[in-house]
Amino acid sequence: MNTFISRITIAALFSGFSLFALAGEMRDAGGNGGGQNKIEIKDFAFNPQSITVKSGEKITWINRDEEPHTVVSVEKQFKKSSALDTDEEFTITTGAPGTYTYYCSVHPKMTGTIVVTK
Amino acid sequence: MNDHNYIQHNHNSDGIDRRGFLRCMAWAGTGVLWTVSGGILASKTLAEIAKAGSPLPKATDLSFLQISDSHIGFSKEANKNVTETFKIALDRINALPMPPSFLIHTGDITQLSKPEEFDTFDQILRSCRTKDVFYVPGEHDVLNDGGKLYRERYLKNVEGKGSGWYSFDKNGVHFIGLVNVLDLQAGGLGQLGEEQLEWFEDNVKSLGVDTPIVVFAHIPLWTVYPQWGWGTSDSERALGYLKRFGSVTVLNGHIHQVLQKVEGNVTFHTAMSTAFPQPAPGTAPSPGPMTVPAEKLRGLLGLTSVQYKQGNTALAVVDSNLS
Numbered sequence: 001m002n003t004f005i006s007r008i009t010i011a012a013l014f015s016g017f018s019l020f021a022l023a024g025e026m027r028d029a030g031g032n033g034g035g036q037n038k039i040e041i042k043d044f045a046f047n048p049q050s051i052t053v054k055s056g057e058k059i060t061w062i063n064r065d066e067e068p069h070t071v072v073s074v075e076k077q078f079k080k081s082s083a084l085d086t087d088e089e090f091t092i093t094t095g096a097p098g099t100y101t102y103y104c105s106v107h108p109k110m111t112g113t114i115v116v117t118k
Numbered sequence: 119m120n121d122h123n124y125i126q127h128n129h130n131s132d133g134i135d136r137r138g139f140l141r142c143m144a145w146a147g148t149g150v151l152w153t154v155s156g157g158i159l160a161s162k163t164l165a166e167i168a169k170a171g172s173p174l175p176k177a178t179d180l181s182f183l184q185i186s187d188s189h190i191g192f193s194k195e196a197n198k199n200v201t202e203t204f205k206i207a208l209d210r211i212n213a214l215p216m217p218p219s220f221l222i223h224t225g226d227i228t229q230l231s232k233p234e235e236f237d238t239f240d241q242i243l244r245s246c247r248t249k250d251v252f253y254v255p256g257e258h259d260v261l262n263d264g265g266k267l268y269r270e271r272y273l274k275n276v277e278g279k280g281s282g283w284y285s286f287d288k289n290g291v292h293f294i295g296l297v298n299v300l301d302l303q304a305g306g307l308g309q310l311g312e313e314q315l316e317w318f319e320d321n322v323k324s325l326g327v328d329t330p331i332v333v334f335a336h337i338p339l340w341t342v343y344p345q346w347g348w349g350t351s352d353s354e355r356a357l358g359y360l361k362r363f364g365s366v367t368v369l370n371g372h373i374h375q376v377l378q379k380v381e382g383n384v385t386f387h388t389a390m391s392t393a394f395p396q397p398a399p400g401t402a403p404s405p406g407p408m409t410v411p412a413e414k415l416r417g418l419l420g421l422t423s424v425q426y427k428q429g430n431t432a433l434a435v436v437d438s439n440l441s
Contacts, residue, residue: 043404044346066194066407068230068261074304083230083261086194103304106257109347111304 038062039112041069041084041104046112053094055116060091069110074101180289183211183218183248184334186371187391189258190239191229196394196407196415200229201238203419207392208246217248219288224371224389225256225299225336227272231263236271250275255282256336256372257299265300280313285321292325294318296335298350308337308350315352319359327362334369340379340386343399348373357384373405392419 037057040047042064053059061071063084071090072080077100081090094116104110188204197203211218228235243251253272255265269282276284276295285294296318298308310318322331333339339356341349360366366384374396379386394407395418402408410418 044406045404065404066192066196068258070261072304085230101304105302106261107347108302108304108306109345 040064041110044069044104044107044110046104046110049111050113050115052115052117055094055097055118058091058093059114060089062089063087068106069104070106071102072105074103074111078102080105180291181216181218182220182222182288184222184224184369184389185211185392186224186389187226187256187374187393188223188239189226189229189391189393190242191232191235192393192407194407196409197419200393201242203416204239204392205242205245206416207419208242212245212247219248220250220252221246221248222293222295222334222369223251223253224334224369225254226258226371226391226393227253227256227268229258231259231261231267233267236267240271252276252286252293252295252334254295254335255297255299257302260300265297279317283314283317291330291332292322293332293334294321296333296339296356298335298337298339298353303351306351307341307344307347308335308353310350310352310356315355318356322359322363325363328364330365330367331360331363332367332369333360336370337372338370338377338386338388339368340381342373342377342388346399346405348399348405360384373399374408390419395419 037051037053037059039051039059039061041061044065044067046061051059061081061084063069063086066086068083068085070081070083078092078095083106084090094114097116097118100114100116102112102114185207188207189200190204192200211221227239252275253268255268255272259265259268265281269278273282273284276286278284281297281300283295283297285292287293296310296314298310300309301311302309325331333356335350337350338348339350339353343349357366357368361382364383368384368386370386370388371391373388374391374394375388375398376390377386377388394415395410396405397408
């Protein structure tokens with residue numbers, strides 16, 4: 001058990017994220033973009049606005065607007081996207097269960113929620 | 119002629135009423151020429167200024183020009199050649215009988231904050247006869263680096279504080295350029311922030327009440343339409359510091375259309391874009407770029423050459439474009 005905990009601690013230190021963080025990572029745009037958990041950004045909104053996924057699953061945002069948007073965790077719990085131009089994608093792999101809120105830092109009225117279950 | 123949205127009868131000798139004037143600006147406003155005379159600011163469209171017989175600013179007056187939202191790098195349906203429309207805007211400025219003293223660019227120079235977009239903008243701007251330009255950033259200029267590149271390029275002539283705000287004086291008029299597009303909070307609007315507000319309060323503290331004030335920033339400093347984020351959450355506090363002044367003019371961009379409001383001694387005004395129009399508040403699912411028929415685009419950007427060359431009254435321009 002001690003070994004298990006220390007492994008997690010070390011992993012957390014190396015990754016730079018807290019134990020409760022989502023493991024955010026950029027993926028190249030293109031392909032089918034990481035599975036069925038897709039959030040479309042359209043008309044200055046995240047659709048669906050709230051999504052429930054299992055821990056370890058990926059989520060991909062795709063921007064369908066002619067305006068650049070970003071995906072930024074309110075509590076800085078996962079890596080933020082760069083500005084996504086039209087049809088560009090951003091993918092994260094979800095981590096620990098919990099509720100995560102995010103927004104577009106360019107248009108902060110745009111907010112969304114990720115619910116991660118076990 | 120059955121469109122009752124527009125003026126059909128001219129009852130005034132100047133041929134322009136308020137609605138007609140704003141409509142004219144919407145069609146003709148490459149930029150808006152602001153003149154300061156005796157502490158009062160008045161705006162005229164470029165088409166009006168260029169028109170033979172229009173009164174020009176006196177030699178002792180200060181004239182400057184606001185351009186906004188050039189979005190260099192944008193190439194979508196709403197305008198596939200924003201570089202060209204920006205060039206045309208500069209051509210119109212160069213054609214003015216009396217060049218403005220300086221330009222103010224109220225942000226969104228670029229579409230995606232890319233160095234090559236800034237390069238293109240700078241290169242085109244070299245063709246402008248008026249060399250003195252003051253900037254404030256739009257959210258499109260600070261996308262991935264918090265505005266570092268923007269500040270390196272566009273604050274050379276001013277003493278920028280914090281994330282790039284500053285003030286300067288011209289002919290007795292006090293100008294303040296503010297930054298309200300950084301560190302935006304989830305669910306919120308544009309934001310000035312504590313540090314900038316404290317600087318602002320201090321900046322105007324020692325000015326006499328008769329000093330004309332011009333404040334400019336990208337996102338409107340008045341609440342135009344919060345549902346679309348068209349406002350600044352803490353602008354009320356900034357405006358509070360200006361209550362004692364006799365003449366305050368607030369110039370903004372961001373919403374790509376002319377809107378004006380007068381509140382006490384404060385005149386709020388938003389400028390046209392040189393790139394693409396955006397819908398009137400609440401009239402579309404989102405505030406994104408508005409695609410209009412090709413023949414209407416330049417009109418909405420104020421670049422309709424017909425009205426300019428013909429030297430018609432503003433009303434004639436409006437009528438011809440609606441037909």
